[in-house]
Amino acid sequence: MKTRSDTLYRQLFAHPEIVRDLLAGFLLADWARTLDVGAFERVNASYASDRGKQRHQDMVWRAKVGGEWVYVYILLEFQARSDRWMALRMQVYVGLLLQDLVARHCLTRCDKLPPVMPIVLYHGRGLWRASRDLTDLMLPPPMGLEVYQPQQQYMLIDQHRHMNPDDPANILGIVFRLLRSKTNKEMLSALGDFAERMKAPDIARARDSLTRWVRTTLQDEFDEANMSSGEEPVMLFNRRFKTYEALLEYEAVKRGRLKGLKEGRRKGMRQGMRQGVQQGVQQGRQEGERTALKGVLQGLLDRRNAPLPVGITEKMDHADTAQLSAWIQALAEGGNPAEVFTAANHPAA
Structure with missing residues (x-):
């Protein structure tokens, strides 16, 4: 099209x-x-x-x-x-x-x-x-027909x-x-x-x-x-994206939200109730955003070509959108992966 x-x-x-x-x-x-x-x-x-x-x-x-x-x-x-x-x-x-x-x-x-x-x-x-x-x-x-x-x-x-x-x-x-x-x-x-x-x-x-x-x-x-x-x-x-990582995050989150919105609408329609629609949309948005942020985070880690901390995949699977966004920001600012993910286990008092 x-x-x-x-x-x-x-x-x-x-x-x-x-x-x-x-x-x-x-x-x-x-x-x-x-x-x-x-x-x-x-x-x-x-x-x-x-x-x-x-x-x-x-x-x-x-x-x-x-x-x-x-x-x-x-x-x-x-x-x-x-x-x-x-x-x-x-x-x-x-x-x-x-x-x-x-x-x-x-x-x-x-x-x-x-x-x-x-x-x-x-x-x-x-x-x-x-x-x-x-x-x-x-x-x-055949020979003779070339011309x-x-x-x-x-x-x-x-x-x-x-x-x-x-x-x-x-x-x-x-x-x-x-x-x-x-x-x-x-x-x-x-x-x-x-x-x-x-x-x-x-x-x-x-x-x-x-x-x-x-x-x-x-x-x-x-x-x-x-x-x-x-x-x-x-x-x-310049106004919208100061770094390439910010652009990646924006595009991935936008795609994730759209996908989650569609999935949420389908789920709500199957329930046949207005409440189900609203709940489905919200859940779909959140899950779509989490999936998108995980993709961005994984991309940043892959670009580092450095050994990854033990258990990092499990942490990513259980992290919410706020935590995923914080990790992305820390890595985009040059943070060491080992320190970034270790700090998540020891929150400041």
């Missing part, structure tokens, strides 16, 4: 500034780094085959390269999962695009077809396993694994860094660069779309975010 953040992410590529940085940052060609925003023009992305069936390509741009009116057509395909037949799909898209150009008499001055640059933007979590070459999807032909086989390749940009562009001001590189950040240091660095980049005049037309996207993305991660400018994401993160 597509989220609002996914929709806003796609809309980023409706801006020539974003497409310019896409080519400049990820295409290994000198001319790609010299293109001006004015060289880009968005074109029709819906075509009809000979049988009349409509096909819609996610996004198509053309860019004027050099001093002549030579257009490189850029097909952008957005993918959330690996598609084994993507090379074949791209061949179909390219063919329909070129047919459409012929039908509309939109050829080059030499009456030839323009070059095409097929790009797949992949934002899934798993590895992209599909071949980028159509030849790999076909059986080897008659169709050929098609595409460029894959994996936002979670692609190397960042050399230019630190490349807005798409900053977006990718933000999406794959795993620590508060990485996220704060990306958000800081994002806020600084939003001040540049060359990004002005895309600023609103970029701000809406990052605000919605952070709202998905940080509940009840309220931002109105490019600088506020940094302020939000």
Whole structure:
């Protein structure tokens, strides 16, 4: 299911500034780094085959390269999962695009077809396993038929694994860094660069779309975010989470509460009484929160790679939410596990 953040992410590529940085940052060609925003023009992305069936390509741009009116057509395909037949799909898209150009008499001055640059933007979590070459999807032909086989390749940009562009001001590189950040240091660095980049005049037309996207993305991660400018994401993160451990605890507890709330409601409904519903919700919340906190605590202990005190698992199983939270706080502040859990057996007088 597509989220609002996914929709806003796609809309980023409706801006020539974003497409310019896409080519400049990820295409290994000198001319790609010299293109001006004015060289880009968005074109029709819906075509009809000979049988009349409509096909819609996610996004198509053309860019004027050099001093002549030579257009490189850029097909952008957005993918959330690996598609084994993507090379074949791209061949179909390219063919329909070129047919459409012929039908509309939109050829080059030499009456030839323009070059095409097929790009797949992949934002899934798993590895992209599909071949980028159509030849790999076909059986080897009998001798003498090699030259008659169709050929098609595409460029894959994996936002979670692609190397960042050399230019630190490349807005798409900053977006990718933000999406794959795993620590508060990485996220704060990306958000800081994002806020600084939003001040540049060359990004002005895309600023609103970029701000809406990052605000919605952070709202998905940080509940009840309220931002109105490019600088506020940094302020939000600093205000809500001072440490990575605090972020982990927040996310785990939130998930545990939601799970506990659902379980509690089901339990109360089975009892068929209002009192049962309330009691079930409360018990579910508490148990869900305990489970979440235990998960965070175990994660902190695992990261220490140090010998654990005897009986620690049993203590965790019997501890309430207040005790679990206290242990998490102590470990997050650098406390020694042995001292932290020993102190629990000797409360202050």
